[in-house]
Amino acid sequence: MATTDVLERHYxxxxxxxxxxxxxxxxxxxxxxxxxxxxxxxxxxxxNTSVGNLYHHFGNKEGLVAALxxxxxxxxxxxxxxxxxxxxTAREGVAALVHSYVDWVTQEPELARFQYGAxxxxxxxxxxxxxxxxxxxRYQAMLAWFxxxxxxxxxxxxxxxxxxxxxxxxQAENYCRAWLSGRVQAEPAxxxxxxxxxxxxxxxxxxxxxRLKA
Amino acid sequence: MATTDVLERHYxxxxxxxxxxxxxxxxxxxxxxxxxxxxxxxxxxxxNTSVGNLYHHFGNKEGLVAALxxxxxxxxxxxxxxxxxxxxTAREGVAALVHSYVDWVTQEPELARFQYGAxxxxxxxxxxxxxxxxxxxRYQAMLAWFxxxxxxxxxxxxxxxxxxxxxxxxQAENYCRAWLSGRVQAEPAxxxxxxxxxxxxxxxxxxxxxRLKA
Amino acid sequence: MATTDVLERHYxxxxxxxxxxxxxxxxxxxxxxxxxxxxxxxxxxxxNTSVGNLYHHFGNKEGLVAALxxxxxxxxxxxxxxxxxxxxTAREGVAALVHSYVDWVTQEPELARFQYGAxxxxxxxxxxxxxxxxxxxRYQAMLAWFxxxxxxxxxxxxxxxxxxxxxxxxQAENYCRAWLSGRVQAEPAxxxxxxxxxxxxxxxxxxxxxRLKA
Amino acid sequence: MATTDVLERHYxxxxxxxxxxxxxxxxxxxxxxxxxxxxxxxxxxxxNTSVGNLYHHFGNKEGLVAALxxxxxxxxxxxxxxxxxxxxTAREGVAALVHSYVDWVTQEPELARFQYGAxxxxxxxxxxxxxxxxxxxRYQAMLAWFxxxxxxxxxxxxxxxxxxxxxxxxQAENYCRAWLSGRVQAEPAxxxxxxxxxxxxxxxxxxxxxRLKA
DNA sequence: AATGAATGAGCCTTCATTCAT
DNA sequence: GATGAATGAAGGCTCATTCAT
Numbered sequence: 001m002a003t004t005d006v007l008e009r010h011y012x013x014x015x016x017x018x019x020x021x022x023x024x025x026x027x028x029x030x031x032x033x034x035x036x037x038x039x040x041x042x043x044x045x046x047x048n049t050s051v052g053n054l055y056h057h058f059g060n061k062e063g064l065v066a067a068l069x070x071x072x073x074x075x076x077x078x079x080x081x082x083x084x085x086x087x088x089t090a091r092e093g094v095a096a097l098v099h100s101y102v103d104w105v106t107q108e109p110e111l112a113r114f115q116y117g118a119x120x121x122x123x124x125x126x127x128x129x130x131x132x133x134x135x136x137x138r139y140q141a142m143l144a145w146f147x148x149x150x151x152x153x154x155x156x157x158x159x160x161x162x163x164x165x166x167x168x169x170x171q172a173e174n175y176c177r178a179w180l181s182g183r184v185q186a187e188p189a190x191x192x193x194x195x196x197x198x199x200x201x202x203x204x205x206x207x208x209x210x211r212l213k214a
Numbered sequence: 215m216a217t218t219d220v221l222e223r224h225y226x227x228x229x230x231x232x233x234x235x236x237x238x239x240x241x242x243x244x245x246x247x248x249x250x251x252x253x254x255x256x257x258x259x260x261x262n263t264s265v266g267n268l269y270h271h272f273g274n275k276e277g278l279v280a281a282l283x284x285x286x287x288x289x290x291x292x293x294x295x296x297x298x299x300x301x302x303t304a305r306e307g308v309a310a311l312v313h314s315y316v317d318w319v320t321q322e323p324e325l326a327r328f329q330y331g332a333x334x335x336x337x338x339x340x341x342x343x344x345x346x347x348x349x350x351x352r353y354q355a356m357l358a359w360f361x362x363x364x365x366x367x368x369x370x371x372x373x374x375x376x377x378x379x380x381x382x383x384x385q386a387e388n389y390c391r392a393w394l395s396g397r398v399q400a401e402p403a404x405x406x407x408x409x410x411x412x413x414x415x416x417x418x419x420x421x422x423x424x425r426l427k428a
Numbered sequence: 429m430a431t432t433d434v435l436e437r438h439y440x441x442x443x444x445x446x447x448x449x450x451x452x453x454x455x456x457x458x459x460x461x462x463x464x465x466x467x468x469x470x471x472x473x474x475x476n477t478s479v480g481n482l483y484h485h486f487g488n489k490e491g492l493v494a495a496l497x498x499x500x501x502x503x504x505x506x507x508x509x510x511x512x513x514x515x516x517t518a519r520e521g522v523a524a525l526v527h528s529y530v531d532w533v534t535q536e537p538e539l540a541r542f543q544y545g546a547x548x549x550x551x552x553x554x555x556x557x558x559x560x561x562x563x564x565x566r567y568q569a570m571l572a573w574f575x576x577x578x579x580x581x582x583x584x585x586x587x588x589x590x591x592x593x594x595x596x597x598x599q600a601e602n603y604c605r606a607w608l609s610g611r612v613q614a615e616p617a618x619x620x621x622x623x624x625x626x627x628x629x630x631x632x633x634x635x636x637x638x639r640l641k642a
Numbered sequence: 643m644a645t646t647d648v649l650e651r652h653y654x655x656x657x658x659x660x661x662x663x664x665x666x667x668x669x670x671x672x673x674x675x676x677x678x679x680x681x682x683x684x685x686x687x688x689x690n691t692s693v694g695n696l697y698h699h700f701g702n703k704e705g706l707v708a709a710l711x712x713x714x715x716x717x718x719x720x721x722x723x724x725x726x727x728x729x730x731t732a733r734e735g736v737a738a739l740v741h742s743y744v745d746w747v748t749q750e751p752e753l754a755r756f757q758y759g760a761x762x763x764x765x766x767x768x769x770x771x772x773x774x775x776x777x778x779x780r781y782q783a784m785l786a787w788f789x790x791x792x793x794x795x796x797x798x799x800x801x802x803x804x805x806x807x808x809x810x811x812x813q814a815e816n817y818c819r820a821w822l823s824g825r826v827q828a829e830p831a832x833x834x835x836x837x838x839x840x841x842x843x844x845x846x847x848x849x850x851x852x853r854l855k856a
Numbered sequence: 857a858a859t860g861a862a863t864g865a866g867c868c869t870t871c872a873t874t875c876a877t
Numbered sequence: 878g879a880t881g882a883a884t885g886a887a888g889g890c891t892c893a894t895t896c897a898t
Contacts, residue, residue, distance in 0.1 A: 205415020629847025
């Protein structure tokens with residue numbers, strides 16, 4: 001399972017093997033039963049360790065959730081930055097965002113599923129501010145990328161700023177959620193071109209007959 | 215609060231006042247604390263009734279969730295059907311879908327928030343099949359609407375069938391979620407035209423240079 | 429057991445029978461094992477009820493301790509007030525204090541033992557302020573009693589105010605503790621006259637050769 | 643802090659520095675949180691050592707408590723013996739007992755507070771017999787001191803034997819407890835003369851009108 | 857219909873203690 | 878001697894649900 005690699009990147013070394021085992025077990029439990037219904041006992045059984053050890057390493061159940069969540073968040077960001085680094089024009093930038101999104105979910109369906117389910121919990125928990133900060137910083141970095149000269153951003157029509165992220169990622173996210181919950185069959189990555197194309201059309205389509213206000 | 219009206223439509227009459235009070239209290243609790251963390255005791259306190267009464271009317275906690283969920287689902291469907299009934303062309307149909315979605319969420323933010331949080335729980339519970347059936351039926355009805363002659367559906371390019379719902383509603387949904395969680399300020403309805411326009415552009419944009427496979 | 433009466437005075441009626449049973453069981457456990465080592469399970473077993481019911485009636489373990497403690501405190505105060513109401517002179521007042529103290533401990537050894545052990549816990553818990561207030565009020569009432577005209581309080585020499593309670597009750601308390609822990613055999617009430625006499629001598633004894641400062 | 647000296651007297655030398663550090667940390671924890679609520683982890687943190695080390699030196703938590711308790715007991719006895727060695731008459735002997743008690747508590751408030759709280763635990767633990775033996779021996783030694791010829795013990799009226807210790811030390815103890823729990827301000831030593839005088843009056847006061855029985 | 861006392865399985869968490877390194 | 882990861886029994890408490898009144 002590729003999740004192993006993600007965890008090894010965040011908790012490297014032989015000493016951390018147990019930490020990784022615990023996280024892997026927790027991930028499976030959270031996805032199978034849901035966040036709240038998962039008990040420490042379930043996780044413990046799955047990775048053959050003791051309750052005390054689990055608490056020794058992660059403090060409490062919330063700590064386990066947070067550790068997994070930030071692993072996923074980092075990994076997702078890493079792929080996005082990779083893709084964006086290779087893009088040149090605005091269009092390629094948009095495609096990088098869409099492609100990295102669907103590719104990551106396709107590569108890491110377990111982490112992705114967990115992330116959708118855990119976001120609300122983490123946002124309210126003690127790490128909520130940390131999460132908000134990361135999101136803000138990364139969004140700024142993305143805006144900065146598109147603001148660089150020579151990226152032909154002028155092809156894109158003007159949209160209300162707070163609407164833009166939804167236009168960019170909404171369709172891909174919706175399809176990914178549908179895939180993860182089994183409502184559709186094809187892997188998100190299968191439609192990466194369609195989705196990127198649709199977004200570009202949405203962003204650059206002809207001006208509406210009546211000007212849109214706001 | 216508009217939610218009162220929605221509930222009155224599903225549980226009409228003076229005899230059902232208590233049922234409506236309970237549902238209103240439950241909705242508030244679920245949204246404030248989450249589904250699992252909400253206890254029967256919290257709901258009971260909020261509507262000043264007894265535990266026994268609560269069970270008398272809704273069977274159990276799951277029953278409370280399901281009752282609220284189907285209320286929301288029905289109301290959302292009602293608005294969509296209203297809007298669709300007034301549309302004539304495919305373009306107007308697409309707009310009807312997008313507009314009804316954002317308008318409903320704007321009108322019923324509490325129900326919408328609840329619906330996002332409860333969907334997974336209901337889908338797995340004993341009413342899961344009922345929910346799947348409703349979704350299927352309504353999706354078929356929508357397809358049938360677009361298949362009617364004279365809708366000029368040929369303006370829309372061909373897309374993989376399982377991708378279409380995501381293209382239609384993904385952006386609106388993403389913005390609605392962002393609004394409900396406070397990440398953006400403007401009401402979804404404010405951007406109803408932008409979103410409908412974006413979707414239409416996405417669906418009808420120029421063919422890609424290289425043909426998209428699948 | 430006389431403790432039954434004390435509890436019935438504070439939780440009267442047939443409906444409260446269970447409450448009284450629980451408190452009786454808790455008292456026995458706390459005295460046998462100590463406050464901390466006593467588990468809810470021990471109490472539960474001893475009074476044949478369920479954990480839930482225990483929490484239903486007393487909120488938590490601390491609530492159980494507080495309920496017992498204030499029962500004891502009230503009962504002790506009641507006896508003191510009775511005795512004091514019958515006293516006329518200062519000397520009789522002092523005897524009333526000493527006698528009520530040793531008589532109550534002799535009548536209610538279980539409650540007394542518990543009270544010695546639980547005072548610190550209650551004083552720090554959420555009911556600490558309530559306890560401090562009660563103590564203050566009762567001390568003021570006692571001072572007021574001795575300040576009434578015609579009590580011949582002038583027979584008593586002047587002592588530093590904060591020392592007085594210790595002079596009055598210290599010897600009796602020490603003997604009571606010794607009795608409750610089995611270090612002495614005779615019931616405190618057996619020495620009620622000795623103790624009252626000793627205290628009166630202490631308070632009124634001849635002035636020291638060198639004047640005491642402060 | 644003077645407690646350092648007490649510990650150095652019982653665990654002398656540079657090799658025992660760690661032992662003393664641990665005991666000092668434990669004392670602080672026990673007094674701040676109570677015996678049971680104090681965890682090994684708290685003590686460990688406070689003296690910057692490892693769990694293993696703590697167990698290496700004291701065996702277990704109970705061992706830590708006992709070590710501290712007997713330190714305190716010894717030190718208190720040492721002072722009492724010093725004072726008694728300098729006394730000549732029965733009156734001076736009584737004063738020596740009272741003075742040594744209040745002076746020690748005033749010098750070592752932390753150890754005294756701990757001693758009050760830990761006595762019950764030690765008495766029940768495996769060192770309970772040892773404690774009972776020490777108490778008995780010291781009580782006999784004290785009686786022997788007063789039985790020495792030329793001490794004019796005949797000034798003291800006859801009291802029931804088991805009442806005597808309470809008469810001697812009760813008032814001082816009560817004041818010391820009040821001071822340690824913050825209910826009074828002045829240091830016990832401040833009232834050493836008052837307390838000794840009161841005890842002497844109590845012991846030697848005029849015979850009661852009606853003879854006291856028993 | 858309405859009430860709320862009673863139930864008890866099960867959860868999260870703590871913590872004294874052990875032991876391999 | 879020193880370290881701290883690992884253990885697991887046990888505790889306080891919650892909460893959905895039932896049922897006699």
